[in-house]
Amino acid sequence: MSSTFTLDGNTIPFTEGQTIIEAAIAANIYIPHLCYHPDFKPHGSCKLCTVEVNGRQMASCTLRAEGGMTVHSATPELNDERRALTQMLFVEGNHFCPSCEKAGDCKLQATAYDLGMMSPHYDHFFPDRPVDASHPELLLDFNRCILCSLCVRASRDVDGKSVFALSGRGIKTRLIVNAKSGRLADTNISVDDKAVHVCPVGVILRKRRGFAVPLGQRVFDLKPISAYVDASAKIDER
Amino acid sequence: MTAAIRAAVDTVLERYRRDPHYLVQILREVQEACDWIPPEAIDRMQEVMRLPRTKIEGVAGFYSFLYTRPRGKYRMLFSDNITDRMQGNMELLEYMCGQLWVEPGKTSEDGLVSIDTTSCTGMCDQGPAMLVNNIAITRLTKPRIDAMCELIRAGAPLSAWPAEFFRVEDNVRREDVMLASEPDPGRALTAALARGADGLLAEIKASNLRGRGGAGFAAGQKWEACRNATGDAHYVVCNADEGEPGTFKDRVLLTSYADRVLAGMTLCAFVVGAKRGFLYLRGEYRYLLDHLQAVLARRRRRNLLGERILGRMGFDFDIEIHLGAGAYVCGEESALIESLEGKRGTPRNRPPYPVTHGYLGAPTVVNNVETFAACSLIARNGGAWYAGIGTEKSAGTKILCVSGDCARPGIYEYPFGVTVREVLADCGAADTQAVQISGPSGICVPAAEFDRRIAFEDLPTAGAFMIFDHSRDLFEVARNFVHFFAHESCGFCTPCRVGTSLLRNMMDKLANGHGSPYDFAEIEKMNRILQAMSHCGLGHSACNPVLDTVAKFRPAYERRLEHDEFKPAFDLDRALTAARQMTGRDDAEAHFDAKWENER
Numbered sequence: 001m002s003s004t005f006t007l008d009g010n011t012i013p014f015t016e017g018q019t020i021i022e023a024a025i026a027a028n029i030y031i032p033h034l035c036y037h038p039d040f041k042p043h044g045s046c047k048l049c050t051v052e053v054n055g056r057q058m059a060s061c062t063l064r065a066e067g068g069m070t071v072h073s074a075t076p077e078l079n080d081e082r083r084a085l086t087q088m089l090f091v092e093g094n095h096f097c098p099s100c101e102k103a104g105d106c107k108l109q110a111t112a113y114d115l116g117m118m119s120p121h122y123d124h125f126f127p128d129r130p131v132d133a134s135h136p137e138l139l140l141d142f143n144r145c146i147l148c149s150l151c152v153r154a155s156r157d158v159d160g161k162s163v164f165a166l167s168g169r170g171i172k173t174r175l176i177v178n179a180k181s182g183r184l185a186d187t188n189i190s191v192d193d194k195a196v197h198v199c200p201v202g203v204i205l206r207k208r209r210g211f212a213v214p215l216g217q218r219v220f221d222l223k224p225i226s227a228y229v230d231a232s233a234k235i236d237e238r
Numbered sequence: 239m240t241a242a243i244r245a246a247v248d249t250v251l252e253r254y255r256r257d258p259h260y261l262v263q264i265l266r267e268v269q270e271a272c273d274w275i276p277p278e279a280i281d282r283m284q285e286v287m288r289l290p291r292t293k294i295e296g297v298a299g300f301y302s303f304l305y306t307r308p309r310g311k312y313r314m315l316f317s318d319n320i321t322d323r324m325q326g327n328m329e330l331l332e333y334m335c336g337q338l339w340v341e342p343g344k345t346s347e348d349g350l351v352s353i354d355t356t357s358c359t360g361m362c363d364q365g366p367a368m369l370v371n372n373i374a375i376t377r378l379t380k381p382r383i384d385a386m387c388e389l390i391r392a393g394a395p396l397s398a399w400p401a402e403f404f405r406v407e408d409n410v411r412r413e414d415v416m417l418a419s420e421p422d423p424g425r426a427l428t429a430a431l432a433r434g435a436d437g438l439l440a441e442i443k444a445s446n447l448r449g450r451g452g453a454g455f456a457a458g459q460k461w462e463a464c465r466n467a468t469g470d471a472h473y474v475v476c477n478a479d480e481g482e483p484g485t486f487k488d489r490v491l492l493t494s495y496a497d498r499v500l501a502g503m504t505l506c507a508f509v510v511g512a513k514r515g516f517l518y519l520r521g522e523y524r525y526l527l528d529h530l531q532a533v534l535a536r537r538r539r540r541n542l543l544g545e546r547i548l549g550r551m552g553f554d555f556d557i558e559i560h561l562g563a564g565a566y567v568c569g570e571e572s573a574l575i576e577s578l579e580g581k582r583g584t585p586r587n588r589p590p591y592p593v594t595h596g597y598l599g600a601p602t603v604v605n606n607v608e609t610f611a612a613c614s615l616i617a618r619n620g621g622a623w624y625a626g627i628g629t630e631k632s633a634g635t636k637i638l639c640v641s642g643d644c645a646r647p648g649i650y651e652y653p654f655g656v657t658v659r660e661v662l663a664d665c666g667a668a669d670t671q672a673v674q675i676s677g678p679s680g681i682c683v684p685a686a687e688f689d690r691r692i693a694f695e696d697l698p699t700a701g702a703f704m705i706f707d708h709s710r711d712l713f714e715v716a717r718n719f720v721h722f723f724a725h726e727s728c729g730f731c732t733p734c735r736v737g738t739s740l741l742r743n744m745m746d747k748l749a750n751g752h753g754s755p756y757d758f759a760e761i762e763k764m765n766r767i768l769q770a771m772s773h774c775g776l777g778h779s780a781c782n783p784v785l786d787t788v789a790k791f792r793p794a795y796e797r798r799l800e801h802d803e804f805k806p807a808f809d810l811d812r813a814l815t816a817a818r819q820m821t822g823r824d825d826a827e828a829h830f831d832a833k834w835e836n837e838r
């Protein structure tokens with residue numbers, strides 16, 4: 001059995017058990033993604049990494065590579081649909097990039113730029129999501145949450161704390177913290193936790209660090225997200 | 239107060255051995271004791287089960303029938319399927335709100351009552367229907383609402399309400415091999431034991447029985463795959479989360495044919511070697527719980543469940559009932575298993591499938607209520623007999639749930655292959671415009687196609703058969719279904735979570751008179767994204783009602799495209815509603831109308 005598949009015409013090697021996106025990243029090929037992170041079990045919820053395999057669309061972060069597969073990713077059709085997904089994420093929350101301290105380091109913003117998103121297109125939901133500034137060192141701005149569950153997975157699986165979880169259902173799904181008061185200050189989170197560093201957008205923020213790196217010199221100000229192949233490690237450093 | 243809550247929680251926790259896998263059941267029962275799930279109750283669960291609070295709140299927040307805020311001593315939920323709408327449920331809801339001085343969706347100031355809507359409660363043949371504290375009430379009328387309001391004001395417990403309110407009819411109108419045959423608990427099992435597990439599996443395979451939940455996977459193949467899969471244990475799960483709007487056959491099977499369903503599960507256990515089985519009963523059928531527990535107890539007494547069933551060494555099997563709590567998506571088998579494990583009902587990534595990695599990661603058969611009931615018939619009468627009924631690709635009979643515009647709504651059992659026209663004639667439907675087969679995720683069949691057949695090869699169905707005559711607006715039908723999917727989306731994946739709500743807003747925009755051809759194109763585009771990118775069947779089928787009605791009843795949409803050019807959905811006058819309400823004004827000066835615009 002051959003251990004390669006083709007991705008947009010390129011021959012990609014893979015090892016047994018690897019997913020399409022893992023093999024693609026290893027081969028230095030970018031597939032758009034938001035909820036995927038190499039350090040965590042794939043989740044498959046954002047659907048940005050959807051590719052077409054044998055005429056069917058599947059999330060490449062959960063699909064195991066098989067020898068001889070023909071995979072399409074960078075097609076105009078798939079990128080149109082991905083752009084629509086980023087637009088959906090923009091209108092679902094309250095995203096005001098110019099005033100966001102994560103601008104330039106935000107995967108949602110960078111992905112939207114990369115996909116050529118010129119407007120939110122859909123009507124905004126304008127949800128009411130109060131910020132939580134209770135913690136002395138951290139700020140939670142739920143307005144920007146895209147429900148990728150990275151902080152949930154990091155806190156539960158790496159930090160062993162379960163500080164974060166999703167509650168609610170459907171369009172009312174929301175991020176909650178592990179405290180009766182609902183306030184981050186009343187949890188056992190610490191700034192060194194993995195969960196603090198994995199947010200791909202601007203929900204979990206270190207206080208007094210917002211503009212330590214000036215706008216214009218940030219990760220995605222230097223290169224578009226597609227040029228990093230996997231930008232997760234870069235973002236986590238911030 | 240806190241001590242009382244603590245005692246109530248402790249009682250429930252003891253009953254479930256403090257096992258977090260029963261979290262959904264524990265939350266449901268705590269709510270039955272406390273009328274909601276107060277923070278102090280969560281404190282105690284957290285302490286005793288050693289669970290993070292996020293886990294408990296995450297689960298509680300997922301299910302529509304679990305409340306982490308007070309919702310009143312009487313929680314009234316009007317069933318809001320399109321059939322309830324046709325029977326006037328919204329008028330009755332408004333009437334009740336007026337009588338009790340409470341706004342829809344809110345809890346009354348005195349904390350006595352809340353009134354809201356809920357997805358189809360499975361009483362379409364005897365609606366309009368509602369749930370009171372999750373117990374079904376049928377055949378609502380204004381006098382019945384008046385009587386209920388009196389009882390609520392008097393603080394009467396539900397046990398003191400007239401039994402007539404809670405009466406649920408079977409309404410079996412046409413019987414075939416399943417519904418006509420004599421109930422004889424034990425005969426199927428005796429026959430199966432004589433054949434042996436291999437022999438029984440061979441009969442099930444020979445019967446060509448296909449799953450009755452709609453997808454139609456071969457039952458024998460599923461059982462065999464599960465039996466051959468390795469695992470610490472094997473499990474049998476009966477999917478009685480009958481959530482597809484317009485479907486109510488499982489309600490009748492579990493009411494009057496429960497032995498047959500439970501026997502089918504036991505047969506499956508015999509084949510796959512399972513010791514434990516679960517009946518996942520939708521929360522809307524809470525009223526059936528005591529009855530089903532009694533049937534289980536009777537079967538245990540007769541040695542049809544428990545250890546050494548009918549004296550066979552090593553044949554040990556028992557069944558537990560798990561109640562859902564208001565989540566349609568749990569009808570999807572992997573979401574159902576998540577819920578059984580005490581989690582949020584989010585569909586899993588597949589593969590692997592439940593036959594190899596199901597409950598607690600072990601091989602699990604999940605079959606529909608009707609499928610299991612058919613298995614017990616096959617065990618009695620043989621696979622060849624069953625395969626001879628119906629059509630070549632669709633063996634056996636199918637139970638249809640007929641509702642909507644017809645003289646005799648109810649349960650109709652036919653051999654597969656019956657035409658839509660025959661069913662319409664039998665139930666006394668006249669002037670029929672369309673039939674929605676298999677609920678919102680199914681197919682809308684116009685009059686020109688009434689000679690099509692109910693069968694996997696033509697019109698596959700989970701059972702719903704909703705009839706619309708020419709007085710009905712199929713745009714409104716589709717809009718009701720789109721609202722349903724938006725409400726029931728689990729929220730896991732982006733396209734379904736956001737897309738179903740955007741689609742709902744687009745349909746509402748058309749209904750509000752702001753539609754143009756632009757919106758029509760947007761609706762079609764959204765449907766494509768939902769179909770292509772969603773995580774599970776809910777998202778894939780959320781576009782069906784619209785795509786189908788657009789294709790077959792385009793004028794119903796074109797009537798709604800009132801403008802040639804794009805108009806925003808935002809309506810200034812409607813946006814002022816809240817301000818009018820707050821100031822108690824409704825005069826002309828408090829409205830922004832076209833006249834003002836012209837003067838400007």
